[in-house]
Amino acid sequence: MLVAGTQPGLQVKDINNSWHDVSCDPGCLAINTGDMLQEASAGYFPSTTHQIINPRDNKENVSRFSMPLFLHPRDSIKLSEKYTAREYLDERLTEIGLKG
Structure with missing residues (x-):
């Protein structure tokens, strides 16, 4: 969750690989939404x-x-049937x- 930033700059990529x-x-x-919510919501x-x-277009610093x-x-x-939160995090790390 993110309260709006004070300046533009945040972009998201759609399924066609275009940035918005x-x-x-x-x-x-x-x-x-992140990877764990994707896993939990199938x-x-x-x-x-x-x-x-x-x-x-921002010329000011x-x-x-x-x-x-x-x-x-x-x-x-x-x-999910495959993961607990810890198992999923360990696999991603x-x-x-970041984890060996």
């Missing part, structure tokens, strides 16, 4: 690929602030080389 700007209007809230809520870019909130289930929560 996310609104940063006051009062907006963005929900960025794909109903797909994990989003996102990035932060420097706005192309302006800071961008955001305040993300990350939620993680207890390790013992069963995400191993895949990206």
